[in-house]
Amino acid sequence: MSKHYLNPLFTPSSVAVFGASDRLDSVGQIVFQNMLGSGFQGALYPINPKYPEVQGKRAYASIAEINQPVELVVIATPPQTVLGIIESCGIHGVKAAIIITAGFGEAGHGGAELERELLEIARRYGIRLVGPNCLGMMRPAIGLNATFNRGGANSGNIAFVSQSGALCTAILDWAQSNDVGFSSIVSMGSSIDVDFGEVLDYLVSDVSTHSILMYIEGIRHARSFVSALRAAALAKPVILVKVGRHAAAAKAALSHTASLVGADDVFDAAVSRVGAVRVQTITQLFTAAKALSCGFCPVGSRLAIVTNGGGPGVMATDRAVDLGLPMAALSDATIAYLDQHLPPNWSHANPVDIIGDAQAERYQHAVKACLEDSSVDGVLAILTPQAMSKPLESAQALIELSGNYCKPLLACWMGETQVAAARKAFAKTRIPNFRTPEPAVEVFSHLSTYYRNQRLLRQMPGSVSHHVEPDVESARLIIEGAMQEHRKVLTEMESKALLSAFHIPVAKTMIARSPNEALLIAQQLEFPVAMKVNSHDITHKSDVGGVLLNLNDAHEVLAAYQQIQDTVRRSHPDAHLDGVSIEPMIVKPNGRELMIGVTSDPIFGPVITFGLGGTTVEIMGIRSVALPPLNKFLVRELIDETRISKMLGSFRQMLPVNMEALEDVLLRVSEMVCEFSFLKEMDINPLILDECGALVADARVIVEYRQPSFDRYAHMAIYPYPTQLIRHWQLADGTNIIIRPIRPEDAELDQIFVRELSEESKYFRFMTIMHELSETMLISLTQIDYSREMALIAVTQKQEKEIALGVARYAINPDGTSCKFALVVGDNVTGKGLGQKLMISLMEAAREQGLKTIEGEVLNNNHNMLKLMNRLGFSTETSEDQRTVKVTKRL
The missing domain is CATH 3.30.470.20 (ATP-grasp fold, B domain)
Known part of the structure; x- marks a missing residue:
């Protein structure tokens, strides 16, 4: 697999810091101090022409003086110097730059012009830019701390991507005292070049990242953002905060729809559609991330509450109703079980009030019964410390249960001193725990939203x-x-x-341009009728008196025609009136x-x-x-x-x-x-x-x-089914073939096709012994994002039923310019030209997508495939182990 084109940014082997300094509290001083203090594992060069040495390291006057390859530069110099720096970096082969410097697009017309020139130079040399006006970025595992934050970050598996540098500093400070670690921290700043979509693209394949958190103020490239967000959400939880929910949006007056829909509605729809979860606060961002990393299997939104206090149960229920969560209706079997194990005065409903003297055994029975109820999708257990309570023992009862179920189980042990030990016990396990009921319910809501959005993601x-x-x-x-x-x-x-x-x-609607015409049309359509002004210049007809309804006879129609004309002319004297439209009521x-x-x-x-x-x-x-x-x-x-x-x-x-x-x-x-x-x-x-x-x-x-x-x-953020790639073709024996992009509905078709392949054909295609596709494989092979991959299936009709004959597919490599292909045809059509036709169609689709190279791996004993590759002009290269042959073609 080719390296991702953002590797020089995320895993550089060498870094140069422009503006590195000894001047206390300057940005350049802090950035270089952070790089030294974080133990960066590659070569590190301070660049400052004023000094021979910076913080004990030899300083360089320019990048040319280094005379060694530099992959990443960090720039903390005045804005007027940045263009020259990027030019010199381009000449010397630098591939990525983090521009901390402010004073570009956010600084008015002059800054915007500077920004335009900066981007032009960077694109000329193929340098990718993060920023400007950003905090920088961190990769704690490799000692990369290219930020001016006071202090570093713990290494972990959460990636945090933010447009706000100030928010990054606050979260980093919070994370240190809350034992939260990060795989990456990226401050996007103005994001004039590298955007959210590209960063997500990298994090999808980053094995050290298990979940992705984002703080968003706005996005620039919807298609890449939505596509990358979908790809990321397929692989790992993505949780985000977007601010500006109530900003006054510019609203067009031409249609009701435009005045109803704000930008925040649309952002919500996009996030839901691609499987991510949106939260409202930074606290929710991290609590949701922890809950989603617990290994739960969210299956719905029906919540059951188990509590030893009626008040907290009601508080939790109120919050659930606020969030639109349905309270689970317990089954008769669950009620019967609880009747056997709870006091007679238990609530006999959800919330399950197990009474104030409840100890561990009651909690165990009540929570177990709810988790086993098919009408319950998750359980929140609440404990208030009362005289008879045993907080730690009750917590341990839940911990023992949790290993047997994958439904979400959350705990709310209220109070402080008496429940401290129980909270520590919860913290060592996968059970999220809270001090008050409302945040616990909110986290369950996020889990429920994740499940719902994951279903939407598959569409x-x-x-x-x-x-x-x-x-x-x-x-x-x-x-x-x-x-x-x-x-x-x-x-x-x-x-x-x-x-x-x-x-x-x-x-049915007809136009009348005189009162008599209106009468004739009304009689033809039959009374009662509705009449509306017909004008290119009038948008909202009702607002100007241009609509009259329930006209029941000839007199009303004649009078209505004149009334509409007179009323509209008074309010819109310049409007061109072209009669009235008439339709049946x-x-x-x-x-x-x-x-x-x-x-x-x-x-x-x-x-x-x-x-x-x-x-x-x-x-x-x-x-x-x-x-x-x-x-x-x-x-x-x-x-x-x-x-x-x-x-x-x-x-x-x-x-x-x-x-x-x-x-x-x-x-x-x-x-x-x-x-x-x-x-x-x-x-x-x-x-x-x-x-x-x-x-x-x-x-x-x-x-x-x-x-x-x-x-x-x-014009669309989500790429629809590409009908333009459908092709009709015939085998030499006259069999009609349709070659078309695969659809989610083709899952059964694809499963049958693979199942019926010979063992040799399966081995040649998947390079392993297998009988049929697993459900996970089937989903990934048929529910594809056409903007980043393609699968063409060849089908024919037999007895009014589609039969699959072959499949060719490609997936875009991380470098963004090449793709890797796979091809298989049915054993009954081998040697009839279908494989060649599928490959040609696939290469045309890749070419349309702007890809430059297509490549694949072929087993060295797959002679038919190697012959086909030779006919199509692919170059070949045998692997080191002699088992496979790499085939490549420029498109």
């Missing part, structure tokens, strides 16, 4: 979710027609036509008014919202948010997140709605968002939903021109 849906293809060309013509007229807002007719092209049911006794919206986040791109519809949508603000693309699982999560989901079942004598119709509309909207980067905002409001189906009563679409990109999904 990688396609851009197209339906068998009936949308009329994309007609939809494109509607959008392009508006843009050619220099319009951003589509008319209601255009908006509904766009939705119809994606098979979303809309209410939608009368659905069981109908619920909902809203589906799209808005465009400046960082994460398109966002889909779902919630309560109608004219009070912005006041009520009941909605949930998701990043596209969506599939059925994600759509159900989006619906269930809102409070109105309870209104969609049987409600006040109304029949339950057709959920499948609602899901279908949301999936179609997701399709539309993936297909059109021009789609900036959209309101479907109201969407009338009842037991019969869904119908769009009104819609508004806002478009915006975007510069065409070679990446059709450049």
